[in-house]
Amino acid sequence: MSAAPKVLISDALSPAAVQIFKDRGIDVDFRPELGKDKDKLAEIIGDYDGLAIRSATKVTPAILARAERLRVIGRAGIGVDNVDIPVATARGVIVMNTPFGNSITTAEHAIALMFALAREIPAADASTQAGKWEKNRFMGVEITGKTLGIIGCGNIGSIVAERGVGLRMKVIAYDPFLSPERALDLGVEKVELDELLPRADFITLHTPLTDKTRNVLSEANLAKTKAGVRIINCARGGLVDEAALRRALDGGHVAGAAFDVFVEEPANANPLFGHPNVVCTPHLGAATSEAQENVALQVAEQMSEYLLRGAIQNAVNFPSITAEEAPKLKPFIALAEKLGSFAGQLTETGITSIAITYEGTVAGLKTKALTASAIAGVLRPMLADVNVVSAPAVAKERGIVVEETIREAEGDYDALMTLSVTTERQTRAISGTVFAGGKPRILSIKDINVDAEFAPSMIYVTNEDRPGFIGRFASALGEAGVNIATFALGRDAPGGSAIALVEVDGPVPPQVLEAVKALPGVKQVKALSFT
Known part of the structure; x- marks a missing residue:
């Protein structure tokens, strides 16, 4: 009889989570002090099959290198930026999170900070408890009738939106992935960022930190906001340019700010600290007993299911498939994710539908896992x-709306996958297959045949099919010191629309993209990245 799986809990999790592991027959060690002792953690991690963590534990490559037995890491919470996911994936370690366990708590904290900011509650409390009675000093503003601007209207943002509507606020939301139908259901008005900024009396952020959202409230965007705006951030540090916000506060353009998250945490010092119109809390968004209990129980159940039965839930680096299905699915999962990523990196407006067509042998595989991979690829850039x-x-x-179509092979390929993404402006389709050796390939983009492999760094160009374009394009890259590895071309008709898909050695500087964009006949230029 094989030994029971062994799990280490290296952060402060609810005792109920420990009990779940024990009830399921899993050997569990509760060592919350190890989260801040990386050397000791690295020393003993090799004895465990599972590691349950919160935010204090940093799962680094050095720790993973010592984790010979480790099969799963469970993060009680949403963010997994304290886990080196690429290294974990390379070592075959499943990384799970609990994406919905603390949504209500975080949304409520944002609403609480909005009230605290509107009525200057922290400063009034400190003044009153100091023996002062400064009734005329703290002149707040009403919430009712004000415009609440929400940047990011996903799971948490939508809860904030519903609360805002309940408070009789006018709620507007900027989120490229929010459909008009969903906005109508929530009772919010969907707007572009440039429209939200000058209209909102309060702005609250509820979006992940990505390359596209970093400093979404930059100095330039802060200047576009309504005079007297109040800003709340319970999402991620880095969404707001903190130094620029301090200048806007000092100048009086921004009336106040309430922050629960900061660029550097723990935040022992910050540009916002010390301003009389700023309220700060130490990353308390998920800090309620209910949320802590929910995520702890959820991660314990998920890890137990995987260690005992092989079931995978809420994995950030692997789909829900069985061990028997994995060998056949793996290359097509990679194809689906990359097709989705291709479309997602090119999409800048709201998506209304995603359609995936499976032809030939791929249609007989577990398409649910493939579709999930494709959707994740589309959404992940944002x-x-x-x-x-x-x-x-x-x-x-x-x-x-997500649609799947399954049919027999109709063309030259035994297996063909086509992904179509429809936005408020257009429909973009891309097809691909898996050749011998398991490498995914692009076969067509917008019905134009283009045969190319996915590469870490690529440039995608759409242009008018004119003589001399290739030479000018190659020269622009050469003059900038960008080396071309492969060059794939396609067109719909002589003199019509053409596509160039170029693999280059390393990331493409923005000025190079601008130089290519300035070439005659170029319609679109985009740097793409595939890992």
Whole structure:
């Protein structure tokens, strides 16, 4: 009889989570002090099959290198930025999170900070308890009738929206993935960012931190906001340029700010600290007994199911499939994710539907896992926390219609997958297959045949099919020191629309993209990244 799986809990989790492991027959060690002792953790991690953590434990490559037995890491909470996911994946370690366990708590904290900011409660409390009676000093503002601007209207943002509507606020939301139908259901008005900024009396952020959302409230965007705006951030540090916000506070353009998250945490010092119109809390968004209990119980159940039965739930680095299905599915999962990523990186407006067509042998595989991978690929460029398990639910909550079509092979390929993404402006389709050796390939984009492998760094160009374009394009890259590895071309007709898909050695500087964009006949230029 094989030994029972062994789990280490290296952060402060609810005792109920410990009991779940024990009730399921799993050997569990509760050592919350190890979360801040990386050397000791690395020393003993090799004895465990599972590691349950919160935010204090940093699962680094050095720790993973010592984790010979480790099969699963369970994060009680949403963010997994304290886990080196690529290294964990390379070592075959499943990384799970609990994406929905603390949504209500975080949303309520944002609403609480909004009230505290509107009525200057922290400063009034300190003044009163100091023996002062400064009734005329603290002149707040009403919430009712004000415009609440929500940046990011996903799971948490939608709860804030519903609370805002209940408070009789006018709620407007900027979220490229929010469908008009979902906005109508929530009772909010969907707007672009440039419209939200000058209209909102309060702005609250509820979006992940990605390359697209970093400093979404930059100095330039802060200047576009309504005079007297109040800003709340309970999402992620880095969404707001803190130094620029301090200048806007000092100048009086921004009336106040309430922050629960900061660029550097623990935040022992910060540009916002010390301003009389700023309220700060130490990352308390998920800090309620109910939320802590929910995520602890959820992660214990998920890890137990995986260690005892092989079931995978809420994994950020692997789909929900069995061990028997994995060998056949693996290359097509990679294809689905990359097709989705291709479309997602090119999408800048709201998505209304995603359609995937499976032809030939791929149609006989577990298409649910493939579709989840494709959806995750589409959404991940904007929503960093989305994974192959949560992606269908995230798409559904945002009103994105997902369709699957299965049919026999009709063309030259035994297996063909086509992904179509429809936005408020256009429909973009991309097809691909898996050749011998398991490598995914692109076969067509927008019905234009283009045969190319996915590569870490690529440039995608759409242009008018004119003589001399290739030479000018190659020269622009050469002059900038960008080396071309492969060059794939396609067109719909002589003199019509053409596509160039170029693999280059390393990331493409923005000025190079601008130089290519300036070439005659170029319609679109985009740097793409595939890992």
